[in-house]
Amino acid sequence: MITEHKGARHPGLVQLITPDGERVSHPEYDPWVQDVGDDQLVGLYTDMVIVRRIDTEATALQRQGELALWPPLLGQEAAQVGSARVVRTEDFIFSSYRENGVAWCRGVELPDIIRMWRGNAASGWDPYTVNMAAPQIIIGAQTLHATGYAMGIQFDGADTAAITYFGDGATSQGDVNEALVFAASFQVPVVFFCQNNHWAISEPVALQAHTRIADRAPGFGIPSMQVDGNDVLAVMAATRIAMDRARRGGGPTFIEAVTYRMGPHTTADDPTRYRDPNELEDWAAKDPLKRVKALLERKGLLTDQLLDEVEGKANDVARQLRKACVEMPDPAPSDVFRHVYSTPNTWLDRQEEHYSRYLASLGDPAAANQAEGATR
Amino acid sequence: MTTMTFGAAINAGLRKSLENDPKVVLMGEDIGTLGGVFRITDGLQKDFGKHRVIDTPLAESGIMGTAVGLAYRGYRPVVEIQFDGFIYPAFDQIVCQVAKMHYRTRGAVTLPITIRVPFGGGIGSPEHHSESPEAYFTHTSGLRVVSVSNPQDAYTMVQQAISCNDPVLFFEPKRRYHDKGEVDLGIDPASAPDMGSAAVATPGTDVTLVTYGPLVKTARDAALAAADDGISIEVIDLRSLSPVDYSTVEASVRKTGRLVITHEAGQSGGVGAEVAASITERCFHYLESAPVRVTGFDIPYPYSKLEMHHLPDLDRILDGVDRALNRPNSLSGLEG
Numbered sequence: 001m002i003t004e005h006k007g008a009r010h011p012g013l014v015q016l017i018t019p020d021g022e023r024v025s026h027p028e029y030d031p032w033v034q035d036v037g038d039d040q041l042v043g044l045y046t047d048m049v050i051v052r053r054i055d056t057e058a059t060a061l062q063r064q065g066e067l068a069l070w071p072p073l074l075g076q077e078a079a080q081v082g083s084a085r086v087v088r089t090e091d092f093i094f095s096s097y098r099e100n101g102v103a104w105c106r107g108v109e110l111p112d113i114i115r116m117w118r119g120n121a122a123s124g125w126d127p128y129t130v131n132m133a134a135p136q137i138i139i140g141a142q143t144l145h146a147t148g149y150a151m152g153i154q155f156d157g158a159d160t161a162a163i164t165y166f167g168d169g170a171t172s173q174g175d176v177n178e179a180l181v182f183a184a185s186f187q188v189p190v191v192f193f194c195q196n197n198h199w200a201i202s203e204p205v206a207l208q209a210h211t212r213i214a215d216r217a218p219g220f221g222i223p224s225m226q227v228d229g230n231d232v233l234a235v236m237a238a239t240r241i242a243m244d245r246a247r248r249g250g251g252p253t254f255i256e257a258v259t260y261r262m263g264p265h266t267t268a269d270d271p272t273r274y275r276d277p278n279e280l281e282d283w284a285a286k287d288p289l290k291r292v293k294a295l296l297e298r299k300g301l302l303t304d305q306l307l308d309e310v311e312g313k314a315n316d317v318a319r320q321l322r323k324a325c326v327e328m329p330d331p332a333p334s335d336v337f338r339h340v341y342s343t344p345n346t347w348l349d350r351q352e353e354h355y356s357r358y359l360a361s362l363g364d365p366a367a368a369n370q371a372e373g374a375t376r
Numbered sequence: 377m378t379t380m381t382f383g384a385a386i387n388a389g390l391r392k393s394l395e396n397d398p399k400v401v402l403m404g405e406d407i408g409t410l411g412g413v414f415r416i417t418d419g420l421q422k423d424f425g426k427h428r429v430i431d432t433p434l435a436e437s438g439i440m441g442t443a444v445g446l447a448y449r450g451y452r453p454v455v456e457i458q459f460d461g462f463i464y465p466a467f468d469q470i471v472c473q474v475a476k477m478h479y480r481t482r483g484a485v486t487l488p489i490t491i492r493v494p495f496g497g498g499i500g501s502p503e504h505h506s507e508s509p510e511a512y513f514t515h516t517s518g519l520r521v522v523s524v525s526n527p528q529d530a531y532t533m534v535q536q537a538i539s540c541n542d543p544v545l546f547f548e549p550k551r552r553y554h555d556k557g558e559v560d561l562g563i564d565p566a567s568a569p570d571m572g573s574a575a576v577a578t579p580g581t582d583v584t585l586v587t588y589g590p591l592v593k594t595a596r597d598a599a600l601a602a603a604d605d606g607i608s609i610e611v612i613d614l615r616s617l618s619p620v621d622y623s624t625v626e627a628s629v630r631k632t633g634r635l636v637i638t639h640e641a642g643q644s645g646g647v648g649a650e651v652a653a654s655i656t657e658r659c660f661h662y663l664e665s666a667p668v669r670v671t672g673f674d675i676p677y678p679y680s681k682l683e684m685h686h687l688p689d690l691d692r693i694l695d696g697v698d699r700a701l702n703r704p705n706s707l708s709g710l711e712g
Contacts, residue, residue, distance in 0.1 A: 092448075092449075094445075121482060122476075122479055122480040122481075122482065123480045123481055123482070126481070126482075126484040127448070127481060127484055127485055128484060128485075133448065133485075134477070134480050134481050134485070138468065138472045138473070141441060141468070141469065141472065141473055143441075144437070144438060144440075144441020144442050144444065144445065144469070145441060145442075145444045145445040145448060145473070146445060147441070147442050147445060148441060148442030148443060148444055148445020148446045148447075148448070148449075149445035149446065149448050149449045150445070151442060151445065151446055152445065152446045152448075152449030152450070152451050153449070155401075155427050155451075156449075162445075174435075174437060174465075175437055175438070175441055175468075175469075178433070178435040178437055178438030178441070179438065179441070179442075181433050181435065181438065182432070182433055182435075182438050182442055185433055338479075338482070338483070339478055339479045339481075339482050339483040340478070340479050340517050340518055341478065341518065341520075341542050342478055342483065342486050342541045342542055343520075343540065343541060343542050345619055346572075346619045346621070346622070347618070347619040347620075348517075348619075
């Protein structure tokens, strides 16, 4: 029986790896990660290092003017990798804009991770090729999409599940609360994965929630877990419990992964205006990568060779990311009219025709050709 | 041909869509056991089951957002918004998600969602039950917006809207739900005139009177009355508000040289403004007088004892027709 919070019980944060890298046992959660051997642990560590490296490189690319904006996930690697690695290929993910670590685990191509942030497209990838929706910018809206998708799974009688990622700020949104109502009423296979990273831009979590966020779900009739979001094993175990329940027809589950946004909200943000530097220091001590590294060291797995290998992989990914970014071709002017509708539209056809003539009037043959040659 | 009410025609169209495509699901408040507050979905849950005709929790954004998710999975949701004035909690999901997903995903995700909205006034209701919010949606790219005016179109166009791969706002004139008309239930929606096309509801030669939804009947009555005075009004039923079938309107205005537009919605930034501007751009040299708008006022929908002052009726429409014809009218002598 899994310990869950039904409102009155507060057994505290589920943790399987301490910040010092000690593997602590938890009788209810251990069985869900007992298959995670040394190789898998190294794999998780590698993923987290790569995800952090992608984040660092993308931030640098923004500073160099190659990306318009980037939302760093620094500090949330365990929450994203730990959960995404146990979501099955046939499950479907509805995320916010910060889940670039989830996208990496999903197998999203590197150019597709940054395409939108460079301003080259409205989103990066075809959702159906990786079973991950276009990341959502409207806060919390995707939780309803996941719930509706899960209604479809239920109608189809499929043994898959949907999972949706959102933050502590999103829990104030009506859409998230409506999603919890719909999910509970219809008992659909959806997992609500809340990364409580403590900050919604400049607003601390205390402004969003006067109670533990995990404690809200039982009020909707949805069981919840609160796990250490910087502990990759605890996150894995909780996500498996929730996804397994969903796939078996047990309905929705809410997971609060307690983590910390160590960077700014986006590259346009300046957290020094609102955040106590001591807080950052406290959380740096609980860094998700550090603790897996410490665990590997305790297990005698942390060789120089391993460290070199992991660093080499991460640097390769960073190089590929940079190359893909700077070599990405600009969209054609006529792309501005593409995909607004899937059926012909007389209003838009007329505007496109007029703009094409306008471009032609400028005497820019390249632009005019692009505008005229394109087909919807 | 079968004689049936407007409401029964929509019901028949929904039934046909449910029969023809197992991916069609109906969603909304009270649409199951009750059959909807206007009984438009009467009997459908009983015949198709709770997974096809879904009574949802009372949350419009929730309905719309879950419809997006269902469409993501390949379903074809038909959402009923109980009353026009209740659509606003869903506005964010409609504008930011429903309308933009195809564009956002570069065509990978289509959201074939039909949003049925009983709209307009004339039924003596309290606040929020008589609104005409169509212009919010005609201003939103990515949506198609249609309005039906008679039982045959209601039956045919609701099926066309459901099979359309783009999201469609489907505005139903609630005060006409009980009007009866002849409906050909054997018609194939695929070969019927497309919902994107306008229709000449009453042919005429002197003035083009453009309208849609509930006022088509009023406009046709006005045309009948004007005929007694020797004035020939051509009534155009727009049917599609986004995009507007300007070729049909243009052809009429080139013939008559005069344009009157009437709708229940307020004037500023309304559908009439767009039609007047576009027709002026496209056939300025054919116009013999300035386009005239006869519309609701720019006010919150009034309490029911005043609604007859707000809603354009036959006489106000004919007053506007007189203005377009430079005949004596209520504004004669006023500049501008």
